[in-house]
Amino acid sequence: MTKIVKLLILASMFIAAHASAALTIEITQGMEGAIPIAVVPLGWRGTGAAAPENIAAIIAADLNRSGRFESLPDRDLVAHPVTAEQVKFQNWRMLNVDNLVIGQLEETTAGQYSVQFELFDVFRGKRLTGATIPAPARDLRRVAHYISDLIYETLTGERGAFNTQIAYVTSSGNSKNKSYTLLVADSDGYSPQTILTSKQPLMSPSWSPDGRQIAYVSFENKTAEIYIQEVLSGSRRKLASFKGINGAPTWSPDGRKLALTLSRDGNPEIYVMTIDGGDLRRLTNSAAIDTEPVWAPDGKSLVFTSDRGGSAQLYRVSVTGGPAQRLTFDGKYNAGADISPDGRKLAMVHGEGGRYRIAVLDLDSGLLRILTDGQLDESPSFSPNGSMIIYATGAGNREVLSAVSVDGRFSQRLSLQAGNVREPVWSPFGK
Amino acid sequence: MWQAVRENPRAVAYALLMHLGLLLLLVFSLDWTPKSIKPGSNKPIQAELVDASKLQAIEEKKLAEQRKVEEDKRKAEEAVKQKAEAERRQQLQQEQARKAEVERKQKAEQDAKKKTEADRKKKADLAAQQQAEEKRKAAAATKQKAEAERKRKAAEAAKKKAAAEKQRKAEQAAKEKAAAEAAAQREAEQALQAQLAEEQAQARAESALSQYIPYIQQKIQRNWLRPAGSPAGLSCLILVKLIPGGEVVDAKVVRSSGDPLFDRSVETAVLKASPLPMPDDATMFKYFREINFNFKPDT
Numbered sequence: 001m002t003k004i005v006k007l008l009i010l011a012s013m014f015i016a017a018h019a020s021a022a023l024t025i026e027i028t029q030g031m032e033g034a035i036p037i038a039v040v041p042l043g044w045r046g047t048g049a050a051a052p053e054n055i056a057a058i059i060a061a062d063l064n065r066s067g068r069f070e071s072l073p074d075r076d077l078v079a080h081p082v083t084a085e086q087v088k089f090q091n092w093r094m095l096n097v098d099n100l101v102i103g104q105l106e107e108t109t110a111g112q113y114s115v116q117f118e119l120f121d122v123f124r125g126k127r128l129t130g131a132t133i134p135a136p137a138r139d140l141r142r143v144a145h146y147i148s149d150l151i152y153e154t155l156t157g158e159r160g161a162f163n164t165q166i167a168y169v170t171s172s173g174n175s176k177n178k179s180y181t182l183l184v185a186d187s188d189g190y191s192p193q194t195i196l197t198s199k200q201p202l203m204s205p206s207w208s209p210d211g212r213q214i215a216y217v218s219f220e221n222k223t224a225e226i227y228i229q230e231v232l233s234g235s236r237r238k239l240a241s242f243k244g245i246n247g248a249p250t251w252s253p254d255g256r257k258l259a260l261t262l263s264r265d266g267n268p269e270i271y272v273m274t275i276d277g278g279d280l281r282r283l284t285n286s287a288a289i290d291t292e293p294v295w296a297p298d299g300k301s302l303v304f305t306s307d308r309g310g311s312a313q314l315y316r317v318s319v320t321g322g323p324a325q326r327l328t329f330d331g332k333y334n335a336g337a338d339i340s341p342d343g344r345k346l347a348m349v350h351g352e353g354g355r356y357r358i359a360v361l362d363l364d365s366g367l368l369r370i371l372t373d374g375q376l377d378e379s380p381s382f383s384p385n386g387s388m389i390i391y392a393t394g395a396g397n398r399e400v401l402s403a404v405s406v407d408g409r410f411s412q413r414l415s416l417q418a419g420n421v422r423e424p425v426w427s428p429f430g431k
Numbered sequence: 432m433w434q435a436v437r438e439n440p441r442a443v444a445y446a447l448l449m450h451l452g453l454l455l456l457l458v459f460s461l462d463w464t465p466k467s468i469k470p471g472s473n474k475p476i477q478a479e480l481v482d483a484s485k486l487q488a489i490e491e492k493k494l495a496e497q498r499k500v501e502e503d504k505r506k507a508e509e510a511v512k513q514k515a516e517a518e519r520r521q522q523l524q525q526e527q528a529r530k531a532e533v534e535r536k537q538k539a540e541q542d543a544k545k546k547t548e549a550d551r552k553k554k555a556d557l558a559a560q561q562q563a564e565e566k567r568k569a570a571a572a573t574k575q576k577a578e579a580e581r582k583r584k585a586a587e588a589a590k591k592k593a594a595a596e597k598q599r600k601a602e603q604a605a606k607e608k609a610a611a612e613a614a615a616q617r618e619a620e621q622a623l624q625a626q627l628a629e630e631q632a633q634a635r636a637e638s639a640l641s642q643y644i645p646y647i648q649q650k651i652q653r654n655w656l657r658p659a660g661s662p663a664g665l666s667c668l669i670l671v672k673l674i675p676g677g678e679v680v681d682a683k684v685v686r687s688s689g690d691p692l693f694d695r696s697v698e699t700a701v702l703k704a705s706p707l708p709m710p711d712d713a714t715m716f717k718y719f720r721e722i723n724f725n726f727k728p729d730t
């Protein structure tokens with residue numbers, strides 16, 4: 001109320017000072033929420049009775065998953081325009097929809113398609129962008145993600161990360177007959193592709209900066225070893241097989257080094273190793289466990305988990321070594337960090353009161369924000385545009401893949417894979 | 432006559448000289464006459480008888496004498512003739528002189544007459560001239576006087592006119608001053624009234640604003656969906672143009688938040704909220720024609 005009074009005084013002063021000058025009204029309140037968008041099912045022109053993919057549904061799900069948009073349910077669509085001429089903005093204004101996506105999927109030749117879309121600003125009555133993309137049937141989902149990226153970038157000014165991939169490990173079978181699989185799927189969890197299957201545990205996948213290779217830990221030889229594998233060809237090589245633990249490899253931003261955890265000197269410590277294995281440098285030296293190193297985007301420092309303070313907390317150490325600086329103070333357990341692409345946020349597993357949830361620490365303000373509501377959430381990984389975090393979460397008696405917007409407003413379980421899903425990592429932007 | 436002589440001594444002198452000349456001429460003529468007569472005096476002839484030779488001689492002598500007589504006779508005749516001629520000439524001369532004298536006299540008389548006439552005429556002319564001059568002078572004087580009078584009158588008229596003009600001007604100035612003062616007063620009154628009206632309008636506007644700003648604000652806020660995931664601390668200033676009835680006809684971001692989604696949400700909020708609540712009093716619309724909305728979330 002006092003605010004309104006102040007506002008009135010301000011407004012009155014304005015009027016008294018310049019009767020002809022424009023009035024200024026402060027707007028301080030507004031419901032925070034996702035921007036409503038209608039994605040109309042694309043028109044279909046082809047031999048089949050129905051389109052091979054529901055492109056609009058993929059786009060709508062992508063935009064919803066970002067937490068920044070909320071697509072109109074299909075049942076609420078008042079019209080199904082396919083071309084710009086068929087769009088009546090008034091219809092969409094009545095529905096309070098800010099943006100509208102329409103388009104058409106056409107089968108140009110057998111198994112070959114053309115996807116065309118247009119994005120409109122409903123209240124301005126303006127076309128914002130559009131494109132026509134040819135694709136074979138197997139790429140239609142990727143084309144849909146690509147369109148999602150275009151829409152997202154047009155509306156937010158931020159690069160979309162839908163047309164990217166995630167790598168993760170699943171385990172299945174009972175204790176006598178366990179099977180571990182390293183997979184790569186689309187960012188929405190669809191189209192999983194097996195990279196490697198093993199009877200022994202597979203752990204800690206990490207993408208190379210160019211997205212072509214994955215480093216991981218394999219116990220296939222009854223001990224932890226670090227491998228680097230080409231995603232497309234499947235060819236791989238063993239990089240580290242030191243005595244003791246060889247774990248938690250992460251690729252440096254320049255792609256030339258790996259940070260990793262080695263216990264070759266008795267105690268798990270953080271090391272940096274060139275990917276040709278030629279140079280190995282130890283960064284930490286403590287009696288406690290130091291592990292799970294991640295690179296700052298500038299490649300000058302690493303953040304890792306250490307229980308040197310009595311409980312697992314996050315620390316930062318220079319890539320040249322030296323003393324480590326503690327970063328987390330809230331909660332009894334903060335571990336498994338990932339650094340946002342802009343280097344200003346830290347995602348982690350935050351343990352408090354017996355619950356393990358995903359939290360984000362704003363490095364500028366030091367404020368910690370809990371994003372998820374699970375009991376046992378783990379392995380957060382930022383999307384390459386920093387807007388989302390993917391993580392594994394317990395669901396019933398197994399673990400599944402989930403994504404949460406970086407503000408925590410929106411989280412969604414991704415397509416359910418068979419078995420337990422562990423340690424998801426988000427790929428870099430596609431090339 | 433005497434006055435004429437005195438006044439023309441030269442003419443008189445010439446006349447006297449002429450008379451003297453004529454007198455001398457007459458005297459000389461008288462002297463010449465006896466001389467001419469002298470050779471005509473007859474002397475007796477002496478005769479003598481002579482033999483033949485002698486006679487011859489005598490004859491010859493007689494012939495010579497005859498010849499001589501003849502010669503003498505001829506000479507006498509010649510002399511007489513000459514004398515007559517002289518007399519004739521003298522007579523002619525005298526006649527001529529007389530005639531000349533008459534002519535002279537006539538001429539003198541004529542001259543005198545002429546002179547007199549000339550004098551008279553001259554005098555008359557002079558008189559006429561003098562008269563004319565006097566007349567002219569008189570006329571000039573009259574004219575001058577008239578001119579002076581005219582000038583005086585003109586000057587007087589001018590003076591009068593100037594005075595009148597001055598007075599007129601003074602009156603006009605006074606009138607104008609009075610009018611200006613009246614106008615100024617009127618203006619002052621009008622200004623005062625306008626000010627009062629404006630104050631009233633402002634009071635009404637403030638009242639209208641106090642009434643409508645919260646409605647406008649609330650309607651905008653109801654329609655503003657702050658984009659989820661936008662960074663904290665954003666603000667966006669948007670200039671909104673309205674038409675009577677409150678319909679938004681233009682919404683332009685004048686100070687961007689730097690976040691496209693946030694800016695877009697602000698534009699959309701304004702467009703969604705259209706028409707904005709407006710006072711019923713149409714005169715109040717001018718305060719709402721253009722509104723700046725500063726979108727600045729508290730959090």
